[in-house]
Amino acid sequence: MSEPTDSDRPFSPLDFEADKYRYSIQRPLVSHPDYDTLLIASRQSTEGGDLKRVILKPILLGHGHELRTRAVEEVHLSSFLRHPNIASVLGSAFNDEMAYVVMDMDPGRFLLSIMDTAISVQRKLSHGFAAYVAAEVADALDHAHRAVDDEGRALHLVHRAVGPMSIRLGHNGRVQLTNLGAAWSELMGRIRTPPQMLRGDPAYTAPEILRGFEKPEAGQRDPLTPLALDGRADIFSLGLVLLEMLLARYPLDPPDTLWLDIELRFPPEVRGERPSSLLPLETLANRLLHFGPEEVQHATRELPEPLRRIVTRALRPEPAERYATAGQMRDELRDFLQATGQPPYGAKQAKAEVKRLFALASAPAELPAYSIVEMGVLPVPPDMNLEDED
Numbered sequence: 001m002s003e004p005t006d007s008d009r010p011f012s013p014l015d016f017e018a019d020k021y022r023y024s025i026q027r028p029l030v031s032h033p034d035y036d037t038l039l040i041a042s043r044q045s046t047e048g049g050d051l052k053r054v055i056l057k058p059i060l061l062g063h064g065h066e067l068r069t070r071a072v073e074e075v076h077l078s079s080f081l082r083h084p085n086i087a088s089v090l091g092s093a094f095n096d097e098m099a100y101v102v103m104d105m106d107p108g109r110f111l112l113s114i115m116d117t118a119i120s121v122q123r124k125l126s127h128g129f130a131a132y133v134a135a136e137v138a139d140a141l142d143h144a145h146r147a148v149d150d151e152g153r154a155l156h157l158v159h160r161a162v163g164p165m166s167i168r169l170g171h172n173g174r175v176q177l178t179n180l181g182a183a184w185s186e187l188m189g190r191i192r193t194p195p196q197m198l199r200g201d202p203a204y205t206a207p208e209i210l211r212g213f214e215k216p217e218a219g220q221r222d223p224l225t226p227l228a229l230d231g232r233a234d235i236f237s238l239g240l241v242l243l244e245m246l247l248a249r250y251p252l253d254p255p256d257t258l259w260l261d262i263e264l265r266f267p268p269e270v271r272g273e274r275p276s277s278l279l280p281l282e283t284l285a286n287r288l289l290h291f292g293p294e295e296v297q298h299a300t301r302e303l304p305e306p307l308r309r310i311v312t313r314a315l316r317p318e319p320a321e322r323y324a325t326a327g328q329m330r331d332e333l334r335d336f337l338q339a340t341g342q343p344p345y346g347a348k349q350a351k352a353e354v355k356r357l358f359a360l361a362s363a364p365a366e367l368p369a370y371s372i373v374e375m376g377v378l379p380v381p382p383d384m385n386l387e388d389e390d
Contacts, residue, residue, distance in 0.1 A: 016093075027375070034201075056102060077157070087103060113373065127246065132345045159177070160209075204241060206233035228319070231326060235329055246303055306332075
């Protein structure tokens with residue numbers, strides 16, 4: 001669908017007006033059962049002027065007025081975060097029964113798209129790329145974890161959804177952290193997450209969030225929200241993302257036989273924010289709960305010692321044994337980048353590496369079929385007819 005060229009174009013079913021802006025939804029950016037739906041749209045003032053391309057995220061958790069409230073909350077929370085590595089949120093928009101969070105759209109790709117492309121062309125991301133991306137995300141998290149409200153009160157924010165689909169690389173090589181919709185904070189007046197609902201991406205959830213069903217703390221109201229929940233949960237999630245970039249595979253994908261002797265199973269009544277099309281939540285949770293130091297040591301055995309040390313500390317099962325702050329993890333990653341003897345790895349080098357990677361993927365007929373998550377970043381193999389997919 002082409003972009004509109006002026007404000008006089010007749011409305012289509014994908015057009016709506018909200019809060020002095022006119023929106024025209026162009027196409028999905030992400031439409032996948034495991035991730036938030038994201039829509040590419042153009043936005044223009046109802047008084048005319050330039051068009052701006054934006055991303056609309058429909059709010060799907062809740063009904064009626066709750067949808068609007070959750071959208072407003074996400075926008076409000078994001079207003080306390082001003083950091084170059086945190087994606088800008090422009091506001092909210094409402095159309096009939098739909099509520100949207102409106103986000104700035106910079107040209108780029110999600111980290112998951114880059115990782116999947118590397119696998120498709122049988123390449124591994126460089127150690128420099130993985131360390132650079134993780135360091136930039138850690139820098140963003142450090143800012144978010146220290147955020148305060150208008151009156152200077154600490155928000156104690158925990159992102160809870162750090163994963164390859166909440167990390168985006170611009171075409172300029174800059175890294176941004178997205179998706180604050182699942183964030184936990186002490187911002188006054190926020191709607192509580194429904195009980196026994198796991199927010200964020202279950203595949204990267206810290207074990208302390210899952211342990212409430214095994215050993216609930218005294219006074220713990222929600223078994224998935226420990227009393228001492230803090231930013232160290234995000235450090236664990238980032239450690240898993242870092243390890244996945246380094247290994248070119250999801251770290252918790254060994255044979256299920258490794259866990260056949262586990263007597264205590266994660267309760268099936270706990271549900272994720274959306275049903276997974278890959279693995280049952282119970283399977284993911286049990287893998288996370290039993291991914292201990294021995295498993296991490298085995299997974300990192302071929303990594304350079306500095307990276308192995310960073311990953312091992314980030315993935316300690318007990319929060320007290322991890323980095324105390326995301327800033328500490330960022331600093332050690334940047335030390336690694338400076339100590340390799342090569343020119344420092346930064347946005348320029350990341351841009352060049354991603355460009356080379358996608359150049360290899362320019363001939364889809366030669367690639368194996370792959371799952372489409374972020375639409376439009378790769379050519380569609382000729383044997384895949386997206387129009388027939390549910």
